[in-house]
Amino acid sequence: MAPNSDAGETPKTAFDELCRSLKQQYKAIENARQSADVQLASIRALLAKENINLGDTLALVVFGSLARRESTSRSDVDWTLLVDGPVDPEHIKVATRIGEILVAAEHAEPGNTGTFGTLASSHDIVHHIGGSDDTNRNMTRRLLLLLESRAVVGELVRSRVIRAVLGRYIFWGRGLPTNSAPRLRVPRFLLNDVVRYWRTIAVDYAAKKWEQSEKKWALRNAKLRVSRKMTFVKGLLLCFDCELFPNDSLWNSAGTPKSWDDAEQLLASGCETLVEETPIDVLSRALVRLQLDELAKDLFQAYGEFLALIDDAKSRQALETLTFDNAESDPVFGIVRNDIGRRFGDSLEKLFFTGDNELSRLTKKYGLF
Amino acid sequence: MHSIGFSTGALALGDFQRGLALQLRNGIDAIELSALREDELDCLIAALPDLDLSAFSYRSFHAPSELHRLTSAELAEKLAPIATAGFPIIVHPNVIGGDVAPWNQLGASVLLENMDTRKPVCRTAREMLPYFEALPDARFCFDIGHAHQVDPTMTVAFEFLHRFRAKLAEIHISEVNWNCKHRPIGTASALSFHGAARWIPDDVPVIIESVITEDEIEHELQTVHRCLDSRRAYFLERHSTAIMG
Secondary structure, eight states: OOOOOSSOOOOOOOOHHHHHHHHHOOOOHHHHHHHHHHHHHHHHHHHHHHTTTOTTTEEEEEEEEHHHTTTOOTTTOOOEEEEEESSOOTTTHHHHHHHHHHHHHSSSOOOOSSSSSSEEEEEHHOOOOOSSOOOOHHHHHHEEEEHHEEEEOOHHHHHHHHHHHHHHHTTTSOOOOOOSSOOOOOHHHHHHHHHHHHHHHHHHHHHHHTTTTTTTTHHHHHHHHTTHHHHHHHHHHHHHHHHSTTHHHHHHTTSSSSSSHHHHHHHHHHHHHHTTSOOHHHHHHHHHHTTTTHHHHHHHHHHHHHHHHHSHHHHHHHHHHHOOOOGOOOOHHHHIIIIHHHHHHHHHHIIIISHHHHHHHHHHHOOOO | OOOOEEEEHHHHOOOHHHHHHHHHHTTTOOEEEOOOSSHHHHHHHGGGGOOTTTOSEEEEOOOOSSSSSHHHHHHHHHHHOOOHHTOOOEOOOOOSSSSHHHTTTTGEEEEEEEOOTTTSOOOSSHHHHHHHHHHTTOOEEEEEHHHHOOOOOSSHHHHHHTTTGGGGEEEEEOETTTTTTOOOHHHHHHHHHHGGGGOTTTSSOOOOOOOOOOGGHHHHHHHHHHHHHTOTTTHHHHHHHHHHO
């Protein structure tokens, strides 16, 4: 029998299901998904050609647009060599070599170190959730692992760390016991970290604008309005899904939980399944189940336009070089801010606040206080 | 109550006679006869009719885990008399080749085992599913140490035990370290196993695969009993003793 491998076929997705249901095509999104799969395969081939073997305790994990399956022709690869096992000083040489290979093949920029382009230990990611040791970088790695990551090599290692992270949030972040029958509940610890991450990105946008003299501020602003918001949406829906769709096979295939321990295990298992979906697919899954067809069309029309815009060399260049003072009159930034960003943001507001009573209840109950 | 015993291979490697003799003691009523290497197979099959296994209410047979000399079909053919004799046969899925017909002939005697990180297959329930689809009568040998090595949170264990619960026929237990070696059960692993014990029905036999010496048998048995007793907290006994002492 053929064994499974890292480079498996892409299965039918919730986004495909949504497009069929809407009888719509979103070319820019489809192109971006294909482009990401091609880029990922190309990186895998490069590593294989260079005979890079990561063994059982390392994973090359990519984040960002490549992991979201939203690559454009100008997407960089944000990567980390994830270590989940015994320490070995040689790991740094492996990471360095991977960086050289990716830079030589023009997949990544040289000197891209810090949060990405280097080693990351599962120990910090799993054990330092909150508290003074949970640095901005550590939190970013952890949340991106859950919200937008793919393994180029070492899927087993990546998924092991993801399960450990989910375990921390769910088994060790349990709510107070109640007398009611065991059931699935929104994982508040995880939700709080998702919200914290989103707010941190927003604050860091301002910090980078301050520290880097407006370099690429407009591109970051555009991403904050659309693609980073999409990632946050995945985080929210990931946390709400068990209460939003309790009868879905994802949550009820093992029957009614007999204990709170079993409920938490079921929650961890279901969350893991959703973690493996891209933000677009998690949103599509919700829209299909809530039967919000018109809203779905508005959301993905805007999102597709955004991907097309940042794939366009001229538009991207304009956003990369735009100064803050000239923003008001810039036509490209105007499109992002007043047209695409506004339509996307308004549609998300409708989805979470008025589109569905239960989602609205969950948003109000868990979203702010 | 689980029937509990050891794999002969864990206690005495290829010396199944010694592995059997070491288990003739109180508290052991299950045994797995192990031929993990191809060259151990013929010898064990030949000796099988003369082995006195009357002390064990549950007996199973572990097929070779890697094939170098035999083909997959040849191995299945060699195992057929063992299946006829009523032994459940533990099979690592990687030895099953493209042609599953010879294995399907062994029917429910085949117990497919989940794998550790060293093997490229059957490390998760999702990876195992195609094997059970291809071998619909095969049953399931759940190696909790392998599942723990793949995922210490035991979510992978949960998925195995819920998805294939109806097929569950045997449990393997031991600590499996980073190098995929079967070791005595450490406390961290024991706590994880204890947390998963509530998903394991009491009537499923348990085979200990911890590679230990004769002197360590009793201690390992006690550890396994504590791991599997989901009705009591794992540390309760020790804690009480400490207070009493």
